[in-house]
Amino acid sequence: MPPHRPEITEPCRVRFAPSPTGSLHVGGARTALFNWLIARRTGGRFILRLEDTDRERSTPESEAEILRVLTWMGLDWDEGPYRQSERDDVYADAVERLKASGAVYAAYETDEELEEQRAEARRNKQAPVVRGRREYSDEELARFAEEGRRPVWRFAVPLPGETVIEDMVRGTVTFGHDNIEDFVVVRSDGSPTYNLAAAVDDVEMGITHVIRGEDHISNTPKQMLVMRALGAEPPAYAHIPLILGPDKKRLSKRHGAASVEEFEADGFLAEPLCNSLALLGWSFDGKTERFSLPELVEAFSVGRISKSPSVFDLRKTEVMHGRYLRMMEPEAFTEALVNYLRSTGFIDAHGGEPAVEIVRRSAPAVKGKIARLSEYVNLAGWLFEPLAIEPAAWDVLTADVKHSIQVIGGGLGRLESLPEFTVEAVKDALQDQLHVMGEAARDFLEPQRIAVTGRLVSTGTYESLALLGREEAFSRYRATLARLADIWATA
RNA sequence: GGCGCAUUCGUCUAGGGGCCUAGGACGCUGGCCUCUCACGCCGGUAACACGGGUUCGAAUCCCGUAUGCGCUACCA
Numbered sequence: 001m002p003p004h005r006p007e008i009t010e011p012c013r014v015r016f017a018p019s020p021t022g023s024l025h026v027g028g029a030r031t032a033l034f035n036w037l038i039a040r041r042t043g044g045r046f047i048l049r050l051e052d053t054d055r056e057r058s059t060p061e062s063e064a065e066i067l068r069v070l071t072w073m074g075l076d077w078d079e080g081p082y083r084q085s086e087r088d089d090v091y092a093d094a095v096e097r098l099k100a101s102g103a104v105y106a107a108y109e110t111d112e113e114l115e116e117q118r119a120e121a122r123r124n125k126q127a128p129v130v131r132g133r134r135e136y137s138d139e140e141l142a143r144f145a146e147e148g149r150r151p152v153w154r155f156a157v158p159l160p161g162e163t164v165i166e167d168m169v170r171g172t173v174t175f176g177h178d179n180i181e182d183f184v185v186v187r188s189d190g191s192p193t194y195n196l197a198a199a200v201d202d203v204e205m206g207i208t209h210v211i212r213g214e215d216h217i218s219n220t221p222k223q224m225l226v227m228r229a230l231g232a233e234p235p236a237y238a239h240i241p242l243i244l245g246p247d248k249k250r251l252s253k254r255h256g257a258a259s260v261e262e263f264e265a266d267g268f269l270a271e272p273l274c275n276s277l278a279l280l281g282w283s284f285d286g287k288t289e290r291f292s293l294p295e296l297v298e299a300f301s302v303g304r305i306s307k308s309p310s311v312f313d314l315r316k317t318e319v320m321h322g323r324y325l326r327m328m329e330p331e332a333f334t335e336a337l338v339n340y341l342r343s344t345g346f347i348d349a350h351g352g353e354p355a356v357e358i359v360r361r362s363a364p365a366v367k368g369k370i371a372r373l374s375e376y377v378n379l380a381g382w383l384f385e386p387l388a389i390e391p392a393a394w395d396v397l398t399a400d401v402k403h404s405i406q407v408i409g410g411g412l413g414r415l416e417s418l419p420e421f422t423v424e425a426v427k428d429a430l431q432d433q434l435h436v437m438g439e440a441a442r443d444f445l446e447p448q449r450i451a452v453t454g455r456l457v458s459t460g461t462y463e464s465l466a467l468l469g470r471e472e473a474f475s476r477y478r479a480t481l482a483r484l485a486d487i488w489a490t491a
Numbered sequence: 492g493g494c495g496c497a498u499u500c501g502u503c504u505a506g507g508g509g510c511c512u513a514g515g516a517c518g519c520u521g522g523c524c525u526c527u528c529a530c531g532c533c534g535g536u537a538a539c540a541c542g543g544g545u546u547c548g549a550a551u552c553c554c555g556u557a558u559g560c561g562c563u564a565c566c567a
Contacts (some may be wrong), residue, residue: 187565286505445526
């Protein structure tokens with residue numbers, strides 16, 4: 001691994017700076033996680049900043065969702081959220097200084113002219129960069145004013161020259177200024193662009209380390225240029241590898257569950273999700289994989305962040321999540337399950353508080369069998385509805401009607417004499433009955449389970465019976481027996 | 492097209508010249524356990540992109556090639 005890689009050891013000031021244009025995706029969540037981890041690890045500060053300079057696409061809903069998800073994940077911030085849309089004066093001040101020093105210039109090119117400039121460069125197999133005209137005659141200026149043409153302000157990239165990033169993950173990365181165009185810093189409507197706002201904010205907020213996705217690396221020299229023009233020294237940078245979908249392209253909504261919100265809705269818990277996210281692009285020793293959030297804080301280091309992108313493996317995330325659920329304290333699991341089922345509306349849809357009781361009682365029977373909380377419904381959903389035997393399960397019973405009747409009847413008869421109806425008592429009784437009847441466990445127990453749950457897949461036979469309680473269990477037994485008897489009679 | 496980055500089992504990864512006939516995990520697979528679905532346990536499968544160097548010795552260092560990805564906006 002990239003052993004002597006620089007490490008952050010002093011308390012740092014890091015930031016997570018999403019643009020509120022959608023829900024928080026896995027990639028962004030991991031970036032937030034890494035920043036948060038290193039802040040907590042070093043006793044530094046984690047700052048939240050919303051980059052909403054794109055007023056068209058930024059929405060308050062998205063912002064609220066991002067804050068909510070971050071909180072859900074357990075990633076609390078020490079400062080902010082700052083909003084770039086509320087910091088116009090800060091940027092205006094920076095722009096004034098840039099103008100005063102001649103670091104930026106007004107450019108009046110039309111879209112067509114810019115397009116032609118880039119096309120021309122392409123034709124010559126050159127970098128498609130834009131260099132605006134810096135001098136205009138008074139007549140031209142007057143004409144533009146008359147036409148209502150407003151300039152954008154471009155950064156005058158110094159030529160010749162180069163900007164070098166000493167990236168904490170990738171090492172030295174050099175960009176020749178020939179390949180950096182005179183990027184726009186102020187739009188024609190006077191608003192700041194991302195490269196200006198991000199640079200100004202990182203300086204102004206005293207950010208010491210910028211940890212962000214690799215997709216930002218080509219913006220970095222631009223931002224460094226702005227910072228230096230402002231007389232500031234850029235922070236340290238760590239560009240982390242992208243998270244890919246199965247097709248090796250950057251993970252996005254196209255790949256299915258790509259937003260944290262969806263994972264949450266699918267019944268994933270925050271801590272194990274963070275655990276999985278942390279393992280994408282970072283490893284501790286190549287062997288240890290289970291980390292609680294506090295353990296991650298303890299173990300995390302930027303020096304062990306990988307340089308190459310990683311494909312997100314949903315299956316592995318699920319497996320790890322299942323293990324986490326199995327290891328939870330029973331009470332914690334039950335509460336998490338109840339909370340989840342409340343949030344999905346399952347509780348309300350099944351009678352409210354009485355349903356909570358059923359969930360609580362059945363939780364132990366599903367703990368250890370599910371990887372995601374949403375799977376509870378498949379295993380125990382039948383508990384909340386009247387008996388309805390699904391077709392495939394009915395086929396099992398009717399494959400040998402006579403045998404089913406005998407076995408189910410035998411089970412019922414034995415159970416009816418039970419003084420108490422606990423899992424243990426039911427188990428002992430059924431096991432005994434199975435031997436008495438000389439049946440194989442499978443041939444005997446499967447029909448019992450189907451008779452009362454109606455499902456091919458459900459909680460275990462003994463648990464299911466005990467969960468239903470004597471009366472309900474017997475009534476279901478009898479209903480199933482009656483149906484089978486009908487078939488037997490007509491056959 | 493330009494610039495940048497990356498490249499170890501299908502996937503996540505360990506690996507800083509000999510400890511590597513490449514380790515762990517998921518997947519897949521064989522078996523055990525077993526009332527369904529799962530869990531758990533035991534075993535197997537499978538990788539250093541390619542080509543040149545450097546070196547007694549390279550997955551590890553250098554160069555090149557290939558491939559992939561990112562960026563290439565008055566989006567962030």
